[in-house]
Amino acid sequence: MEKKKIKKVFVEGAISPEFVGESIAKHSTKKDIGAHSIFLGQVRNDVIDGKEVKAIDYTSYLEMAVEKFEEIREDTFGKFDLTCMHIYHSHGCVNTGEISLFVFTSSKHRSLAIEACTYIVNRIKSEVPVWGKEIFEDDSFQWKINN
Amino acid sequence: MEKKKIKKVFVEGAISPEFVGESIAKHSTKKDIGAHSIFLGQVRNDVIDGKEVKAIDYTSYLEMAVEKFEEIREDTFGKFDLTCMHIYHSHGCVNTGEISLFVFTSSKHRSLAIEACTYIVNRIKSEVPVWGKEIFEDDSFQWKINN
Amino acid sequence: MEINILTFGQITDITGKTSFIYSDINNTDSLIKELTKAFPELTSIKYSVAVNQQLVHVNTVLNDKDIVALLPPFSGG
């Protein structure tokens, strides 16, 4: 059995805006693309019981998460006629104002790119075993809840 | 009567990926943002009757377009609880593989940012008086049709 | 009385100029009739009409210095 090439999704710490810019730039050679849709998750400084979140520390069930990301990739390519798809998720500590999720879809026409991007983000939020620990200024914490 | 500050939407030529990266970076100080949604329109090398598009030359009815963009901005802020909204559209020549439209919405939660971004893109495509002239390799042309 | 006409996109390809002036035209229907007489090819193309940057969908009275724009289907983005 051939071993599938697994795309690397997790990055250590925050995803930099420059990295997003560079990812976009790489697509200028793919001249059949007409539309890119990008989603970025940014860490919010929520205030809970008077304490402000200063960072989120992400952990995962790595083996299962990698498999889940791969399943989402395959399902998305099956459902939408995309030229490209890229998913990056932070692992470890990401400060407020920094980016922890980067989903990037490209296709000939806009509706496919947009729908696919939204589909991926929703599946990541509900199906991938990743946990965010919200760290407050005083170093106390609470576990993040996705809605 | 107070004169409204009109945001500059049109940029001469292509929108660079670095500019997109820099725009994202500027939002790291807005710590109540949880989600960014970005749409990028890229010029496709469509082949029509055996001839390949090499660029699109954008012209507009500038005064009306500026007013329309402003109306779309206001309607979008009215409909969606957004933190930020940015719209950039190319004027003049944009080569295949380059970016001609950049729509960027940010909000606390993802669904608002995503819906607002899609709403803006759809309204731009159908309501803003901009025309794309598809230039072929042999310098002949045809007028682009939005679907 | 002067009405300023602006053309864009493939309309300009037909009229050969981006702006010109018509006199003694009182409403958009009359204007379109005159334009179609001058440029018969206009009948072969779909376009909208804006008076002072507002799209008009019915016959509209024109006043001195009004700006009438002939807008082929938009294709921005």
Place this chain on the structure above:
Amino acid sequence: MEINILTFGQITDITGKTSFIYSDINNTDSLIKELTKAFPELTSIKYSVAVNQQLVHVNTVLNDKDIVALLPPFSGG
């Protein structure tokens, strides 16, 4: 027979360790019962169970070397 237990997020806060081993447990229901006995706080929290990285929603037979993960609600992104 050995079953490997993995814990994550707030479950680890309760169990105090990220992995441990149980012997002579034949199915997930029995395992949950044993775990709840050892860590009563588990009853206060919602979690899913994965056997060898697959979520299971009904009582599932366990075999030697199976990996059972206790997964609190996901909060990635």
